Amino acid sequence: MPRLIRTALAATALLSSAPAWAEEIWVTNEKDNTISVIDTATLEVTRTIPTGERPRGITFSKDYSKVYICASDSDTVQVMDPESGEILHNLPSGEDPEQFVLAPDDRHLYIANENDAVTTVVDTETRTVVAQIDVGIEPEGMAISPDGKVAITTSETTNMAHWIDTATHELFANTLVDSRPRHAEFAKDGTELWVSAEIGGTVTVFSAADQTELAKIHFEIKGVHPDRIQPVGFEFTDDEKTAFVALGPANHVAVINAETYEVEDYILVGRRVWHMAFNADKSLLFTTNGVSGDVTVIDVKSREPIKTIKVGRFPWGAALRP
Amino acid sequence: MRLDHLFAGLCWLCAAPALADVSLHAVYLRQETVPPPTLSNLDPVPEDLGVAGVELGLADNQTTGRFLGHDYTLEIVSVAPEGDFLAGAREALGKSDFVIADAPANALLALADLPEAEGALLFNATAEDMALRDSDCRANLLHTAPSYAMRTDALAQFLVSRRWTKTAIVKGTQPSDEAYAAALEASMVKFGLKPGPVKTWAFDADMRRNASQEVPLFTQDFGDYDVLLVADEIGDFGRYILYNTWEPRPVAGSAGLRAETWAPVVEAWGAAQLQSRFTAATGRAMKPADYGAWAAMRSLGEAVTRTGASDVATLRDFILSDEFELAGFKGRPLSFRPWNGQLRQPMPIVHAEALVDQAPLEGFLHQTNELDSLGLDRPESACRAFTE
Incomplete structure (x- = not known):
């Protein structure tokens, strides 16, 4: 039983306080100012690490030597050593950083400043602000194309995806989506941009080449009022044939066929599901459930929830540390 | 920055x-x-x-x-x-x-x-x-x-969900107090509650003590009730009702627990x-x-x-x-x-320090939109100007 062995090893590691090598999911707890670290083998919380105020967005550097955390109410992006949990330094982030995306160059962070209607570009090496770009009100979702040439900010009150040319830091397109766009991701080698709209209850798929709308995905769950179906975070499987979309207070994750844009399934999770992260082989999906304060583990193959893990208050972001 | x-x-x-x-x-x-x-x-x-x-x-x-x-x-x-x-x-x-x-x-x-x-x-x-x-x-x-009814329907849903079924009303003398009290009573009937006794707070020149001293006596003859509803839309006396009632009871309406648009x-x-x-x-x-x-x-x-x-x-x-x-x-x-x-x-149901709930409350269903459980629904409204 490999799982048993891993559990034993993990336990030993814990006892001897040796550096953990277990594969982990890091979850930010918005109202606890902590990160809960989940061991993907044991599906247990192994560590709780203090952070700045109201941690939300979380992402690792390419070599996983650093973890970046949006500490929204501390108005900073914290850089943490994932081994020790120590804050190495803070990055100038603009006010109220909510979400960000690390550019493919592993150096530039594109940060949505929710209270300021700007997107801030920070050089993580020189620790300086490279640019600030005026976007719509309450910027939130951040994405960057695989070639690093296009960054996206979604603005929740302006209801747009703003397309940023990363060479000039200028907007070259603004596309309307439904109300309260929350999250954006490029898909299929950067040819498609997916944007979720929380209050609109839809996911819009754009052609990245010309910003035209390719599809709009709607959701319907028996016994759940359409108003409660509020798409937020989403993730793609490796082959990008399937997308998993968190539906907020509908307490479900939708499974979408990314080729036909049809919804294939709904998976029951905890309350007000926000974001999610896969384990390394993408066999398990971990969703953050804000209101119930837990993480649901979904078996990707069977599309069944297999475990609920209690974490801190209002878990929000999730990231894999393999 | x-x-x-x-x-x-x-x-x-x-x-x-x-x-x-x-x-x-x-x-x-x-x-x-x-x-x-x-x-x-x-x-x-x-x-x-x-x-x-x-x-x-x-x-x-x-x-x-x-x-x-x-x-x-x-x-x-x-x-x-x-x-x-x-x-x-x-x-x-x-x-x-x-x-x-x-x-x-x-x-x-x-x-x-x-x-x-x-x-x-x-x-x-x-x-x-x-x-x-x-x-x-x-x-x-x-x-x-x-409308007044949207606010009072929200509150009535809350009363039903908490099983605070026995009410008493204290209302002021402003036209808005009358309108709000009437809406309260209508909302209670709409959600299956029987409106309780009503008293009017009209202590203008005759009031010899301060409000907080008057309130215990004023509320003494209500007998037993679960919640005291206050209609005081200009914010005159309502704040003095809280914690001064003869019976230790929660206060809701224009003061205490309120349903407001924001x-x-x-x-x-x-x-x-x-x-x-x-x-x-x-x-x-x-x-x-x-x-x-x-x-x-x-x-x-x-x-x-x-x-x-x-x-x-x-x-x-x-x-x-x-x-x-x-x-x-x-x-x-x-x-x-x-x-x-x-x-x-939706109508937030709040007190001074926190959101308590938000109407429409769970379980108050509607054939088309749960939000239409608040206020005048299509069959109840005599408005025809929009359909003519």
């Missing part, structure tokens, strides 16, 4: 379109009033009440507009307490077909019935009177303010951002009248954004259609009831 401003200034230019091709000019028309005297001065009525809300809505619209080449402007017409409202109304309609009004019900009707208002689109941002959504409705007048304690669903934008601009908390004015301005903005038009007919049709949805920071899309022009909206 004061660097922000430098960069923001530079990049404003690169994002702005060369020319605004659609523009909307709106007027905020306010009938100033002298608030009646109240026992406490703790909560003065802000001078920019409502105005600050519509200005924030304008700023929100302008931000979206600058990416689309849509331009928004606003003018304020404020009529002095003893001033000629109809003259102000004509002035407003002379400037724009889009008027957002903060005025009492009779003034709103006078505005809507002006010949100049035919073909205009008017918003009632503050008046909660039932008749405006019922037999006195006007096809050119939409309502972003909730309150400073609303923070979920992104509301914290709206609150902080408002407070940054004004230095005070956002009140229901501000929210009503903001929602009216944003409704116009949303309709312009989605239709690319700025004429009354197109915007009115869109606003009253199924396609319209406004993200109002209350967790659900807001829309207008096509039968009487009332904005559907």
Whole structure:
């Protein structure tokens, strides 16, 4: 039983306080100012690490030597050593950083400043602000194309995806989506941009080449009022044939066929599901459930929830540390 | 980060379109009033009440507009307490077909019935009177303010869900107190509760002690009840009822536990951002009248954004259609009831320090939209102006 062995090893590691090598999911707890670290083998919380105020967005550097955390109410992006949990330094982030995306160059962070209607570009090496770009009100979702040439900010009150040319830091397109766009991701080698709209209850798929709308995905769950179906975070499987979309207070994750844009399934999770992260082989999906304060583990193959893990208050972001 | 401003200034230019091709000019028309005297001065009525809300809505619209080449402007017409409202109304309609009004019900009707208002689109941002959504409705007048019934239905749902079934009512002597108390009783009947005894608080010159000493005696003869409901819409005596009742009972209605369209304690669903934008601009908390004015301005903005038009007919049709949805920071899309022009909206149920619940409460179902469990539903409304 490999799982048993891993559990034993993990336990030993814990006892001897040796550096953990277990594969982990890091979850930010918005109202606890902590990160809960989940061991993907044991599906247990192994560590709780203090952070700045109201941690939300979380992402690792390419070599996983650093973890970046949006500490929204501390108005900073914290850089943490994932081994020790120590804050190495803070990055100038603009006010109220909510979400960000690390550019493919592993150096530039594109940060949505929710209270300021700007997107801030920070050089993580020189620790300086490279640019600030005026976007719509309450910027939130951040994405960057695989070639690093296009960054996206979604603005929740302006209801747009703003397309940023990363060479000039200028907007070259603004596309309307439904109300309260929350999250954006490029898909299929950067040819498609997916944007979720929380209050609109839809996911819009754009052609990245010309910003035209390719599809709009709607959701319907028996016994759940359409108003409660509020798409937020989403993730793609490796082959990008399937997308998993968190539906907020509908307490479900939708499974979408990314080729036909049809919804294939709904998976029951905890309350007000926000974001999610896969384990390394993408066999398990971990969703953050804000209101119930837990993480649901979904078996990707069977599309069944297999475990609920209690974490801190209002878990929000999730990231894999393999 | 004061660097922000430098960069923001530079990049404003690169994002702005060369020319605004659609523009909307709106007027905020306010009938100033002298608030009646109240026992406490703790909560003065802000001078920019409502105005600050519509200005924030304008700023929100302008931000979206600058990416689309849509331009928004606003003018304020404020009529002095003893001033000629109809003259102000004509002035407003002379400037724009889009008027957002903060005025009492009779003034709103006078505005809507002006010949100049035919073909205009008017918003009632503050008046909660039932008749405006019922037999006195006007096809050119939409309502972003909730009706009294929307607030009291929300509270009645809460009473039912908590099984606080035995009530007593204390009401003041203002017309708004009467209207609110009547709505309370109607809501209780609507949700299967039997309204309890009613007493009128009319201790003007005869009051020999302070309110807090009077309240225990005043509430002694109510006998047993689960919750004391207070109708004190101007905020006069209600605050002194709390913790002074003869029986130790919760207080709800105009004081204590309140159902309001907006309150400073609303923070979920992104509301914290709206609150902080408002407070940054004004230095005070956002009140229901501000929210009503903001929602009216944003409704116009949303309709312009989605239709690319700025004429009354197109915007009115869109606003009253199924396609319209406004993200109002209350967790659900807001829309207008096509039968009487009332904005559907969840009602936060709050006390001074926290949100307690938000109506419609779980379990209060409706055949088409749970939000229609609050206020006059289609079969109950005598409004025909929208369907004729």
